[in-house]
């Protein structure tokens with residue numbers, strides 16, 4: 049294979065923070081806490097970890113490995129590994145990334161808007177109808193678009209700086225700030241009177257709430273949370289030095305991602321219980337996605353130091369969202385840049401314009417374009433479902449089949465061990481290969497079937 053020189057991450061810490069930044073995102077703060085609360089607390093976490101170790105983590109290692117071996121974007125990777133006919137697998141990842149980006153930047157825009165509000169007017173009135181306020185904001189035409197534009201522009205500016213000076217430098221700073229903030233917010237939430245009931249609700253297992261659907265939900269969430277099947281891990285992997293221990297950094301990313309999601313749950317659920325017991329009402333943790341934008345603002349309004357906590361919370365939501373959208377946009381940019389052979393700046397501009405146009409449809413589908421339906425869904429939901437239930441999962445399945453059945457085992461092992469430079473223990477190498485070849489594809493196929501038929 050021809051050797052190509054490519055921009056690389058400068059340090060191990062930089063690699064880990066960029067990977068963690070990609071994984072930790074809206075999914076951790078917006079979905080994981082309510083899914084855990086709804087699906088039996090620690091029972092859900094146990095299932096989530098089990099599926100992560102046996103299915104999601106091997107898939108992540110595979111994507112990372114293909115990226116590092118091919119030193120290329122998701123589309124060109126298969127050609128560079130000697131299988132040009134399989135480029136369509138990479139193309140599915142590019143579709144996945146464009147679809148995810150289109151709705152992700154809209155929610156990133158909402159987070160930006162709430163951060164601005166927390167910093168200016170704040171959420172001070174307990175009498176405000178936060179549900180109506182959220183609905184009227186997202187269904188309006190101009191404001192969500194303006195905030196989507198701001199959020200995407202910030203992402204684009206960072207990526208324009210390149211791998212080391214843009215992605216790596218910003219990920220290191222933003223992730224450090226994010227970890228500190230979320231821990232502070234969680235400590236504050238747990239220390240509120242009445243919060244312990246929320247901690248128990250989140251962390252005491254209730255296996256009676258576990259159903260077949262819980263397993264599918266847990267696996268789907270871990271795929272989205274680790275950002276699999278969008279070419280993001282693949283592209284980041286292509287910037288990682290050969291001597292870096294690939295399996296260790298994937299394991300680190302998966303654990304920090306789950307740890308963060310649990311801490312985010314501790315920052316949210318106990319606060320909801322505490323304020324509910326203060327007001328003598330039942331805690332409402334079943335608000336689904338509205339939890340962050342509807343329930344929390346009203347919680348901040350009645351919480352001690354609520355205005356400061358609101359700023360910190362929405363700042364952490366914004367930081368989590370932007371580090372993920374950086375990896376998403378980078379996957380698309382790497383494709384545009386390398387396949388069309390144009391400069392990074394031009395590729396960023398082109399990719400951003402495409403995403404902004406599609407994002408505008410997603411945003412407007414909450415309001416003026418709500419009547420436009422694709423397969424019975426509005427555009428936002430269609431992009432969400434098409435990416436999570438189809439493009440991401442199918443591209444992962446095909447990628448696993450490629451790695452386990454088409455790629456030579458020696459090549460797989462050679463890359464896994466950094467061409468002999470990293471010290472991955474022999475038993476771990478064998479276990480990973482076994483999971484990639486048999487267990488993970490069966491697991492992914494199961495979610496695809498369940499998503500389609502149930």
Ligand code: PFF
Pocket residue numbers: 070071072073074075076148272273274275276277278279280281372373375376
């Ligand atoms: N993992 C991110 C989150 O949990 O919000 C979202 C994401 C990032 C999805 C990167 C896909 C991806 F390639």
